Amino acid sequence: MNLNSIPSLQDNYIWTLNDNTGNCLIIDPGEAQPVLEKIYTNGWKLAAIFLTHHHYDHVNGVNKLLEKFPDTVVYGPEETKDKGATLIVGEKDTVSVLDLNFSVLHTPGHTLEHISYYSPPYLFCGDTMFSGGCGRLIEGTAEQMYKSFQKINRLPDDTLICCAHEYSLPNLEFASAILPYDSQIKAAYLKTKKLRAKNLISVPTKLAYERKINLFLRTQYSDLRKALDIELPVKYMWDIFAALRKKKDRF
DSSP states (O other), X not given: OEEEEEEEXXXXXXXXXXXXXXXXXXXXXXXXXXXXXXXXXHTOEEEEEEOOOOOHHHHTTHHHHHHHSTTOEEEEOGGGTTTTOSEEOOTTOEEEETTEEEEEEEOOSSSTTOEEEEETTEEEEETSEETTEEOOOSSSOHHXXXXXXXXXXXXXXXXXXXXXXXXXXXXXXXXXXXXXXXXXXXXXXXXXXXXXXXXXXXXXXXXXXXXXXXXXXXXXXXXXXXXXXXXXXXXXXXXXXXXXXXHHHHO
């Protein structure tokens, strides 16, 4: 399988996965033109489209793609049924594309019906988890997002976090401000800063790496609680997650 990303809009990535025969899967096409250019340039055959949630920067290209390829199946959660989805999927469903079986994970928080697609090692997680950060709580709650993170955190170390935005550098700037003496975060920040200075992509990253540098996966750590001025004991772990997300919103 060949994994690629197509830069889109301001800071989106449209992910593509294609096999050696030219069949391709498109994830969250926020616009159609760059996808069509890739398809025509590479001679790809559109096998399917995955949608993670209903926001415009993830779905706006669907209808134009369907005009060109009307027989394409578009998988998505209930909230995308009026955004071009032709087959509604949710938690515990399995989607078979490109001879791969993708498990559908309900990962709410950013939106209420947000889903992610997982077939080892690929995790297409939309706006749930980013490298070094998490999605904004637009419709959902900190409890929902925390539980979504815990669900992702149960996946194997080599899981590739294929997120939908290039947010790594600002996320690591925030993490560095919270834990300025953390050597792993500092190293990740410097590495990412060099990549972005050359306009190079910083994702996907592996889940094992995210466990080291993503503060939203480290809510159980005493140094993070101390930095957030949270006294023990804490009744719910997602309260720490909520405090961290609020601080990120104000950063």
